Amino acid sequence: MKIKKIELFAVNLPLIQPFIISYATYPNIQSIIVKMTTECGLVGWGESVPDEHITGETPHSAYAMLKNTLAPLMIGQNPMEFEKIHELMDQSVHRAPAAKAAIDMACFDVTGKKLNVPVYQLLGGRYHEKFPVTHVLSIEEPEKMANEAEEKVKEGYTSFKMKVGRDVMGDVKRIRAVRERVGEDIAIRVDVNQGWGNSANTLQALRHLEKLGIDWLEQPVAQDDIDAMVEIKSKSTVPLMIDEGIRDMNNMREIIAKRAADKVNIKLMKCGGIYPAVKLATMAEMAGIECQIGSMVESSIGSAAGFHVAFSKKIIKSVELTGPVKFSKDIGDLKDSYIIPHIQLNERPGLGVSIDETVLTELTQYSDSIE
Structure with missing residues (x-):
């Protein structure tokens, strides 16, 4: 061929x-x-x-x-x-x-x-049957984020990824507002997208966040500041995820060597596709680091590719691939696989997207x- x-x-x-x-x-x-x-x-x-x-x-x-x-x-x-x-x-x-x-x-x-065969059969076969779908909350004022979270809980969502990173204490108010609104049984993950800049600001925020029962804190500092991640991880009980700081095998080697994160967020756009993503997941598994497959808000095509990696690997514990449910119009039909609060892939050949x-x-x- x-x-x-x-x-x-x-x-x-x-x-x-x-x-x-x-x-x-x-x-x-x-x-x-x-x-x-x-x-x-x-x-x-x-x-x-x-x-x-x-x-x-x-x-x-x-x-x-x-x-x-x-x-x-x-x-x-x-x-x-x-x-x-x-x-x-x-x-x-x-x-x-x-x-x-x-x-x-x-x-x-x-x-x-x-x-x-489906792509996941090319990667070792299907391991997971389904994954919870996490709803992503864009940065807004605390009340607006809390209102959206409450509405999504009524729709069946059981986990949220909160986008923050504007200002430390304002972000603490955003997270607290959502937690108070949805209760203690709903999972909240906090993604700062480098917005807190350094370890000092992050540790200030964590003094408040440790009481709010968040699942993990994602990329609070500049993407290349691995040493700041090491410091934060050593001084906090909140699990720490690295995202922008993990792009390739060189980054992964440094993260493993320095024990800089509890979790890594693998994105196909950062590493070059399905094949490199599988290599990163294997490296992480060898080091005992849990993985997530994340998103750059792709259409059905890119999202399906990420899901095939996620569904094939035991070390991948969560997914955040929500593009198809965020678009008013998509070129593919992956949205049909989102059966809130879970996603379950079909068994069509290739990526399985029409x-x-x-x-x-x-x-x-x-x-x-x-x-």
Whole structure:
């Protein structure tokens, strides 16, 4: 099986409401969709959702990287040779993980279809039957976040990821308001997205948070300040998760060596796709560090790819892939698998996502074809 053609689509995915985190507000999500066609007529789909603050790529730069470098490199290659595919990409360009992730996903999708198995069967088989769906609360005033949380509990949600990172004491008020509103039995995870900057600010916040029963605190400090994570972890009883600070195997080695986190948040856009994500999960398991598969708010394609990794690995204990339920219009049908408060994957071949190419055309800003 050889790759014959790769088509690129730059799309705007419309959000139901703006997504607000510590460093940015997103009115919609800019994504690059890859359609990979083989000589035997099979089609694989991939997705790239870059973030200049994390992956070092913009939507325009990732699109250009795919169009001018990575896609031409793939023509004539066998998409089933995952190790070789990644070696070719890595030898051609340093980093660019979100661009590489789109190629990686399309290769896994088309390989699963060729072998007539779901992608998770290519990764060791299905381990988990279902995962709880976590609702993500964007940064708002305490009362508004509490109101939204209360409404989502009525819909059946049992866990929340709270986005904070604007100011320490204001964030403490936000977290306290949600906890008081939803009660003690609902899981709350707090994601600072680097917003508290350093260990001193974080430890100040933790003096209040330790009484609120949060599941874990995620990436409170600057992404490259591993030593600050070490200090925080040594001085707090709240489990600490690293997100922006874990991008590749080099980061993982340092985190393991320094015992810098209790949990790691693996995202396909940060590490380069399904194949590198599995490697990171294996490294974490060897060190006894629990994993989560997180999201850059991808469509059904990128979200499904993350779920296949999560469902195949015992060490992955949670998922936060909520893009399909945040969009007012999506190009795929993964939303049907969200049966609140759980998600359960189907058993269709490849990524298991049906693509509506009419919607894809409607959302496309520009496109290219490489043969």
